[in-house]
Amino acid sequence: MKEIRSAGASGLSDSYDAIIVGAGIVGAASAAECSRAGLKVLVLDRGPIGGGSTGSAMGHIVVMDDSEAQFALTSYSRRLWRRLAAELPDDVEYDPCGTLWVAADEEEMAGMLRKKNYYEMNGARADVLDEASLAAAEPNLRRGLAGGLCVVDDAVIYPPCAARFLLAKAQEDGAEVRVGVDVISLSADGGVRLSDGTEISATLSVNAAGCGSPALTPGLPVRKRKGHLVVTDRYPGFVRHQIVELGYLKSAHSVAADSVAFNVQPRGGGQVLIGSSRQYDAEKSDIDQDILRRMLRRAVEFLPGLERLSALRSWAGHRPATPDKLPLIGRSPWNEKVWLATGHEGLGITTSLATGKLLADLITGRPTEIPAAPYSPERLSKGDADHG
Amino acid sequence: MADLVTITIDGARVSVPAGTVLAVALFQAGVVRFRRSTRGEPRGPLCGMGICFECRVTVNGRPHCRSCQTLCEEGMDVRTDE
Amino acid sequence: MSNRRLDFDVVVAGAGPAGMAAASVAAENGRKTAVLDATPWIGGQIWRGQEAKRSSRAAGRWLERLRASGAQILRCAADVAAPRAGVLLAEAGDSSLEISWQKLIIAAGARELFLPFPGWTLPNVMGPGGIQVLVKAGLPVAGKRVVVAGSGPLLIAAGAELRKAGAKVVVVAEQAGFSDLVRFAGSLSRSAPKKIFQAAQYQLRLLGVPYRTGCWVTEAQGDQKVEQVAIRSQNKTWTLPCDYLACAYGLVPNLELPRLLGCRLESGAVQVNSFQETSIAGVFCAGEMTGIGGEDRALIEGRIAGYAASRRRDKAERFFKARKRARKFSRAMDEAFALRDEVKHLARRETIVCRCEDVSRSRLEVHDGWRSAKLHTRCGMGPCQGRVCGGAVRVLFGWEHESVRPPLFPVSVGTLAGADADTSPQDKSTRP
Numbered sequence: 001m002k003e004i005r006s007a008g009a010s011g012l013s014d015s016y017d018a019i020i021v022g023a024g025i026v027g028a029a030s031a032a033e034c035s036r037a038g039l040k041v042l043v044l045d046r047g048p049i050g051g052g053s054t055g056s057a058m059g060h061i062v063v064m065d066d067s068e069a070q071f072a073l074t075s076y077s078r079r080l081w082r083r084l085a086a087e088l089p090d091d092v093e094y095d096p097c098g099t100l101w102v103a104a105d106e107e108e109m110a111g112m113l114r115k116k117n118y119y120e121m122n123g124a125r126a127d128v129l130d131e132a133s134l135a136a137a138e139p140n141l142r143r144g145l146a147g148g149l150c151v152v153d154d155a156v157i158y159p160p161c162a163a164r165f166l167l168a169k170a171q172e173d174g175a176e177v178r179v180g181v182d183v184i185s186l187s188a189d190g191g192v193r194l195s196d197g198t199e200i201s202a203t204l205s206v207n208a209a210g211c212g213s214p215a216l217t218p219g220l221p222v223r224k225r226k227g228h229l230v231v232t233d234r235y236p237g238f239v240r241h242q243i244v245e246l247g248y249l250k251s252a253h254s255v256a257a258d259s260v261a262f263n264v265q266p267r268g269g270g271q272v273l274i275g276s277s278r279q280y281d282a283e284k285s286d287i288d289q290d291i292l293r294r295m296l297r298r299a300v301e302f303l304p305g306l307e308r309l310s311a312l313r314s315w316a317g318h319r320p321a322t323p324d325k326l327p328l329i330g331r332s333p334w335n336e337k338v339w340l341a342t343g344h345e346g347l348g349i350t351t352s353l354a355t356g357k358l359l360a361d362l363i364t365g366r367p368t369e370i371p372a373a374p375y376s377p378e379r380l381s382k383g384d385a386d387h388g
Numbered sequence: 389m390a391d392l393v394t395i396t397i398d399g400a401r402v403s404v405p406a407g408t409v410l411a412v413a414l415f416q417a418g419v420v421r422f423r424r425s426t427r428g429e430p431r432g433p434l435c436g437m438g439i440c441f442e443c444r445v446t447v448n449g450r451p452h453c454r455s456c457q458t459l460c461e462e463g464m465d466v467r468t469d470e
Numbered sequence: 471m472s473n474r475r476l477d478f479d480v481v482v483a484g485a486g487p488a489g490m491a492a493a494s495v496a497a498e499n500g501r502k503t504a505v506l507d508a509t510p511w512i513g514g515q516i517w518r519g520q521e522a523k524r525s526s527r528a529a530g531r532w533l534e535r536l537r538a539s540g541a542q543i544l545r546c547a548a549d550v551a552a553p554r555a556g557v558l559l560a561e562a563g564d565s566s567l568e569i570s571w572q573k574l575i576i577a578a579g580a581r582e583l584f585l586p587f588p589g590w591t592l593p594n595v596m597g598p599g600g601i602q603v604l605v606k607a608g609l610p611v612a613g614k615r616v617v618v619a620g621s622g623p624l625l626i627a628a629g630a631e632l633r634k635a636g637a638k639v640v641v642v643a644e645q646a647g648f649s650d651l652v653r654f655a656g657s658l659s660r661s662a663p664k665k666i667f668q669a670a671q672y673q674l675r676l677l678g679v680p681y682r683t684g685c686w687v688t689e690a691q692g693d694q695k696v697e698q699v700a701i702r703s704q705n706k707t708w709t710l711p712c713d714y715l716a717c718a719y720g721l722v723p724n725l726e727l728p729r730l731l732g733c734r735l736e737s738g739a740v741q742v743n744s745f746q747e748t749s750i751a752g753v754f755c756a757g758e759m760t761g762i763g764g765e766d767r768a769l770i771e772g773r774i775a776g777y778a779a780s781r782r783r784d785k786a787e788r789f790f791k792a793r794k795r796a797r798k799f800s801r802a803m804d805e806a807f808a809l810r811d812e813v814k815h816l817a818r819r820e821t822i823v824c825r826c827e828d829v830s831r832s833r834l835e836v837h838d839g840w841r842s843a844k845l846h847t848r849c850g851m852g853p854c855q856g857r858v859c860g861g862a863v864r865v866l867f868g869w870e871h872e873s874v875r876p877p878l879f880p881v882s883v884g885t886l887a888g889a890d891a892d893t894s895p896q897d898k899s900t901r902p
Contacts, residue, residue: 233880289554300883313851422593439858
């Protein structure tokens with residue numbers, strides 16, 4: 001892999017086809033796809049690579065059915081991850097462990113069956129588990145759960161290393177990556193301006209700055225949605241799948257209240273990653289003890305044995321969230337030289353590859369593999385205030 | 389003279405004074421490799437004061453116990469190299 | 471998982487000399503006081519084993535004084551978080567403790583500084599402080615060959631302890647040069663450092679232990695454990711067969727709790743005013759936390775903090791002069807034992823730097839800072855939470871630690887999850 005240089009050097013007079021602002025997993029995937037499509041790409045980031053939401057994220061690759069558009073994007077992207085899997089280096093820790101959705105009672109079980117039908121009608125395998133087979137699949141789950149749904153083709157990865165890998169792929173196709181660079185604005189002519197006054201020209205720029213994207217595209221309706229995570233020491237086999245409660249959808253879906261939802265994930269080496277929480281209007285990344293406790297208690301309700309496991313670290317991060325829970329992929333309605341690839345909320349890791357591919361297709365005018373309209377930023381300009 | 393307790397180290401029974409630091413009991417029993425690193429390399433105590441986590445063994449079925457911070461009790465079952 | 475709530479006027483975190491002194495005087499002055507320690511023992515590192523077998527008069531006096539003071543002693547209570555202002559969350563076995571305080575005195579002591587070198591991860595390679603503690607606890611070293619190396623007065627104490635326990639101490643190898651060691655001592659009018667140093671050397675000589683300056687270990691070699699070490703001095707390198715290697719490069723303070731609370735730091739130590747109070751009102755620090763200084767300084771600062779926390783500043787002031795002397799001594803020792811460049815560059819490309827996650831030097835040096843290295847290599851993200859590798863990367867790459875988050879120590883998920891029914895009022899406005 002080519003060395004990623006820190007900025008500060010001169011020689012930025014080359015003009016680029018595309019400047020991608022943000023070297024998180026979405027920016028990295030976009031860089032890989034745009035470079036592969038033949039564009040001369042420059043990626044800029046404050047650093048470190050994957051240091052934003054990507055670095056705090058859970059790393060799940062999961063098909064979600066909160067809406068048809070979300071299902072389409074996540075299953076398309078999951079297909080791309082499966083295709084890429086063989087190429088991924090060890091430190092990306094790709095694990096096709098699948099997702100186990102858990103139903104606490106009969107009512108949730110009915111919802112589970114509806115979910116299964118939807119998944120299978122749309123080409124994603126989902127196996128129903130009754131109480132006994134759920135216990136066999138995950139012996140550490142508490143007794144008395146109604147059953148579950150196993151989405152076998154889901155996976156987990158370690159996101160920062162995935163971002164690094166994707167950037168390396170981009171570099172192999174001629175992309176340049178500069179870290180330690182602060183982009184303060186995206187110009188109308190497609191270039192960008194740095195905090196030290198330097199201007200770099202390009203045909204177009206891509207705002208893939210996640211939680212930092214509204215600063216570059218003023219008025220962008222991307223809000224920070226805070227989440228907490230805890231990781232344990234190594235307990236190989238304690239959980240075998242990613243496990244999620246059905247209520248996770250409600251938590252992710254809700255627009256207001258602080259919420260927690262049970263979600264654990266096995267990490268390479270056997271560490272257990274425990275989530276999840278969602279809060280708006282919590283700008284800082286400090287640990288909110290009350291939410292952390294609620295989240296952990298929720299997790300212990302499902303996995304009683306979790307109580308005695310050793311927790312090594314806790315952290316908090318933010319997801320970039322849009323009002324309609326779909327990302328923004330496409331040309332900005334306010335500046336035709338600016339493209340957007342942001343607002344992925346809790347599905348950034350999953351949908352990064354699809355985002356990159358869609359973006360590259362849209363930029364180069366190729367047909368997209370799934371309809372891109374649901375994610376188009378054009379939907380924002382309807383009824384929005386003037387953005388100048 | 390302190391009371392003796394019997395503990396089991398990797399299946400072998402050993403008698404030590406009650407309250408003996410487990411790491412010391414392990415050394416006395418001839419254990420050198422307390423655990424393996426993530427890459428499988430042999431490891432043993434480094435800091436002796438509970439911060440390096442290299443002296444970890446499984447005690448009574450519970451993994452990741454720092455032997456330098458654990459006192460021997462009657463019937464304790466200890467497994468190393470896990 | 472049970473959860474207990476305890477309330478005190480003064481809580482002392484750490485039961486080494488500084489903590490014992492602070493807790494004793496606070497309790498003597500009528501404050502409802504508790505002292506907690508993560509280990510099953512009282513006395514910290516310096517006085518480890520004194521409860522069972524007295525060999526230090528000072529330790530004996532302070533153990534008695536602590537017991538007589540009425541301060542509550544909480545053993546095996548590791549502080550892990552500060553969930554609200556004035557509250558410390560600790561884990562004690564399988565229960566969690568929520569300890570509320572009016573005044574907090576942090577006396578968490580120090581740990582050894584490990585600098586990586588080839589073979590340092592082999593079994594039977596330990597720190598001199600570490601091996602000393604284990605020997606006091608009964609580690610059988612009689613007839614065993616031990617090389618003691620690294621830097622600091624601790625090497626001398628470890629060498630003497632090992633010799634007394636019957637070990638064959640092959641050499642005590644101090645990296646500082648002889649002239650460095652005496653230069654500052656000679657410049658002091660009260661040449662206490664010089665006297666102490668000479669006394670220590672004399673003791674080693676009496677015990678038949680060779681003490682060599684300007685000398686350091688470059689490699690530990692062996693298959694499943696250390697079998698011999700390579701030692702270097704000036705331009706000579708030679709090997710010494712051994713059964714144990716005790717090697718570390720001085721002490722660094724345990725700053726995790728002050729950092730979590732937001733206390734201001736200065737030159738790698740907690741900044742305190744003349745009454746040992748930190749930049750956070752109500753939080754005091756004493757002992758190694760404010761600068762490595764050993765037993766005497768710890769006892770002085772502990773008393774000042776304890777008196778100040780008990781609103782007996784008059785009593786605290788009586789120790790100011792002694793503290794000034796003790797701090798001068800510490801500074802002289804720091805300069806005398808400053809690390810030479812060579813010991814900072816012993817690690818080869820494949821030498822492990824992060825032991826918890828097996829991260830080698832070559833994987834780290836491509837990163838420009840801790841954040842990047844942590845994210846991409848997981849260095850510092852293991853159970854030691856950067857306590858072992860942190861000192862090393864600071865010396866090797868100049869990387870400073872970032873913010874601290876709970877838990878301060880690995881803790882059960884149950885403890886972090888807290889009590890079932892949280893009945894106390896949540897004062898969110900004063901959350902730290």
